[in-house]
Amino acid sequence: MFVGLTAHHTPAERRRIALRGVAIAAVVLVGFALVGELLLGALGIGLAAFRVAGGVLLLLLSIEMVMVKHSGLRTTTDSEERESGQRADVSVFPLAIPLVAGPGAMTSVVLLMSATDGDVGAMALVLLQLVLVLALTLACFLGANTVQRLLGVTGVNVVTRVSGLLLAALAVQFVIDGVLAVVAGMSGA
Numbered sequence: 001m002f003v004g005l006t007a008h009h010t011p012a013e014r015r016r017i018a019l020r021g022v023a024i025a026a027v028v029l030v031g032f033a034l035v036g037e038l039l040l041g042a043l044g045i046g047l048a049a050f051r052v053a054g055g056v057l058l059l060l061l062s063i064e065m066v067m068v069k070h071s072g073l074r075t076t077t078d079s080e081e082r083e084s085g086q087r088a089d090v091s092v093f094p095l096a097i098p099l100v101a102g103p104g105a106m107t108s109v110v111l112l113m114s115a116t117d118g119d120v121g122a123m124a125l126v127l128l129q130l131v132l133v134l135a136l137t138l139a140c141f142l143g144a145n146t147v148q149r150l151l152g153v154t155g156v157n158v159v160t161r162v163s164g165l166l167l168a169a170l171a172v173q174f175v176i177d178g179v180l181a182v183v184a185g186m187s188g189a
Contacts, residue, residue, distance in 0.1 A: 001099060001163045001167065002014075002018070002095070002140070002141045002144045003144045003147055003148050003151070003156055003159060003160070004065060004156065004159060004160030004163050004164070005090045005094070005095060006090065006144065007148065007156050007157075007160065011145045014141075014144060014145060015142060015145075016091075017089070017090060017091040017095065017141075018091075018138060018141035018142055018144070019138070020089075020091040020092075020096075021090075021091040021092070021095035021096040021100060021141070022096070022100065022134055022137055022138040022141065023096075024091065024092055024096035024097070024101070025095075025096040025097070025100035025101035025105075025134065025137075026130075026131070026134050028096065028097060028101040028106075029100075029101045029105055029106065029109055029130055029134070030127065030130065032101075032106045032109055032110060033109040033110070033112075033113050033126065033127060033130065034113070036106060036109065036110040036113075037110050037113070037114055040110070046181070046182070046185070047107050047110065047111075047181065048177075048178040048179070048181035048182045048185065049178065049182075050103050050106065050107060050178070051103045051104070051107060051174045051175070051177050051178030051181070052174070052175050052178035052179065053103065054098045054102050054103025054104070054106075054171075054174055055103065055171045055172065055173070055174030055175035055177075055178060056171070056175065057094075057098050057171075058094075058098055058099075058102065058167055058168075058170060058171035058174065059168055059171035059172065059175070061094050061164075061167065061171075062164045062165070062167035062168035062170075062171055063164070063168065064164070065160055065161065065163060065164025065167065066161050066164035066165055066168065100134075100137060102174075103174055103178075104174065109126070109130060112126045113126055
């Protein structure tokens with residue numbers, strides 16, 4: 001997925017995007033682990049709605065990847081481009097959010113933290129596991145240069161299309177899970 005999103009970037013840009021994307025995802029996920037349940041509750045947003053919203057965003061991105069048509073998700077507007085004076089930056093969207101820190105990851109950290117019942121040691125363990133997963137993610141992103149070199153342009157295009165298809169299936173699963181959670185909540189109420 002990372003190779004497909006950064007195929008037209010230099011190795012230095014790809015490294016910067018990887019570091020920035022994982023750092024932003026780490027801030028989001030740690031923040032969500034610590035206050036996500038309170039935040040969603042205060043806003044009246046259920047985890048099911050969060051899954052559906054994330055699924056819809058991922059589905060739009062996956063369609064763009066498979067069809068190679070720009071929906072606006074991965075590109076900036078003309079005014080944003082003039083303001084930034086540089087190529088579109090995918091490190092925030094879609095890399096950090098929703099690919100790394102997506103609805104599944106956010107929901108997982110909220111559920112794992114709530115399962116600790118306030119035990120500080122258990123909460124620290126959940127946060128440590130989160131940091132380890134993010135470190136592995138960064139290592140995979142940083143290895144993308146080698147993968148791109150081995151695959152070549154055609155290989156990267158094939159991987160992008162296949163990744164887009166897999167991402168579409170994941171997005172649809174997020175939507176299904178969210179809808180099922182809503183239906184289960186309605187029948188249980």
